Amino acid sequence: MTLTKDAKIYVAGHRGLVGSAIVRSLRRQGFDNLIVRARHELDLTEQGAVREFFDAARPQAVIMAAARVGGIHANNSHPAGFLRDNLLIQDNVIDAAYRSGAEKFVFLGSSCIYPKMAPQPIKEDYLLTGPLEPTNEWYAVAKIAGIKMCQAYRREYGFNAIALMPTNLYGPGDNFDLQSSHVLPALIRKFHEAKSRDDPSVEIWGTGTPRREFLHVDDLADAVLHLLQTYDAEPIVNIGWGEDVTIRELAERVMSAIGYRGMLTFDGTKPDGTPRKLLDVSRLHGLGWRPRISLDEGIAATYAWFKEHAADARL
Numbered sequence: 631m632t633l634t635k636d637a638k639i640y641v642a643g644h645r646g647l648v649g650s651a652i653v654r655s656l657r658r659q660g661f662d663n664l665i666v667r668a669r670h671e672l673d674l675t676e677q678g679a680v681r682e683f684f685d686a687a688r689p690q691a692v693i694m695a696a697a698r699v700g701g702i703h704a705n706n707s708h709p710a711g712f713l714r715d716n717l718l719i720q721d722n723v724i725d726a727a728y729r730s731g732a733e734k735f736v737f738l739g740s741s742c743i744y745p746k747m748a749p750q751p752i753k754e755d756y757l758l759t760g761p762l763e764p765t766n767e768w769y770a771v772a773k774i775a776g777i778k779m780c781q782a783y784r785r786e787y788g789f790n791a792i793a794l795m796p797t798n799l800y801g802p803g804d805n806f807d808l809q810s811s812h813v814l815p816a817l818i819r820k821f822h823e824a825k826s827r828d829d830p831s832v833e834i835w836g837t838g839t840p841r842r843e844f845l846h847v848d849d850l851a852d853a854v855l856h857l858l859q860t861y862d863a864e865p866i867v868n869i870g871w872g873e874d875v876t877i878r879e880l881a882e883r884v885m886s887a888i889g890y891r892g893m894l895t896f897d898g899t900k901p902d903g904t905p906r907k908l909l910d911v912s913r914l915h916g917l918g919w920r921p922r923i924s925l926d927e928g929i930a931a932t933y934a935w936f937k938e939h940a941a942d943a944r945l
Contacts, residue, residue: 631734631790633661633691633859640665640689640732642674642723643696647847648738648796650803652693655851665689675715680722684730691734692727693854694720694776699740699769704810706901709768716772724779728789735791736858737780739866741798741843741909743770751910754795754866763904781864792861794854797870797909801847801928802935813877814844817884818933824890831893832885835900838878843908845871846923846931856919870909871921887929 633639639656643649644666656664665687672683674696698715705712720737727735744752745760757777762770780791804815811819817834824832853869861867875883881894914920923931 635660636663638663638689639691641693647803649695651847651851655855675718677722680726684726688730692732693736705766713768713772720776728783737793739773739777739795741907742766743773746904750906751908753910784864793866795866795868796850797843797845799847801932817881821884821888821890831895833895833897834881836902837898838896840902841874841876841906843870843874846928849921849923853919867913868909868911870911872911874908887933
């Protein structure tokens with residue numbers, strides 16, 4: 631699908647980490663006819679409000695970046711909320727987009743919804759081939775349902791919906807709340823505060839041995855725009871870097887970027903989550919896209935953003 635620069639594009643969740651990056655990328659590429667709504671303007675869990683919005687706005691394309699997300703602690707603490715809210719948001723937006731005549735729909739899943747013990751690297755075909763990670767299953771079940779809804783609407787109604795599977799994301803606008811954030815922004819905040827207080831050590835959850843892949847959110851946004859205009863098929867597409875590091879290695883890189891010189895300790899009584907989660911990105915490469923922002927470059931840039939936005943960062 632080729633979009634003209636004046637195409638009406640609705641970005642759901644435009645204030646979040648992913649949505650804000652997508653809006654930045656769209657505007658950089660000259661797309662100025664963007665439709666956005668803050669949560670207080672449009673509650674995506676309310677079906678009537680969502681249908682009324684789509685009937686009035688009639689976007690040509692929809693990018694679904696709205697979701698309730700969080701790390702291990704948040705998922706464990708609020709299973710009902712993660713399942714309910716994501717199911718409601720997805721059902722309302724996908725259905726209303728189809729009914730209002732949207733020509734293209736982009737749904738964002740997550741690498742964390744693959745089976746816990748999936749072979750590595752994870753191919754798209756591994757979805758639903760084994761048990762999920764228990765600490766994340768409520769969110770995963772909801773996101774899998776969203777993917778299947780997109781595929782069902784494509785098969786039954788001819789709705790041009792695609793589903794993309796990003797790896798672990800980070801970057802400007804991330805969530806740095808230690809109770810609900812993912813590992814990389816949590817590490818940035820921990821080491822920054824430890825350096826400020828001159829703490830002798832920083833403790834990290836888990837053993838430090840799980841391996842994770844990280845992609846800067848601006849790279850993700852670039853990939854989303856590429857596939858929005860070039861990919862129109864049912865199979866899901868992984869979006870990642872194609873390389874991973876251990877949590878210990880990640881912590882050491884963050885320490886280096888921040889300049890913290892204390893000790894690093896690990897609390898093995900806390901959950902590690904999935905042992906490894908590396909995406910097979912051969913399908914993505916075959917579609918003509920590769921990332922550009924290295925992990926060290928991305929960590930440094932994210933830390934710089936965190937320091938500059940301490941007053942309005944999500945802490």
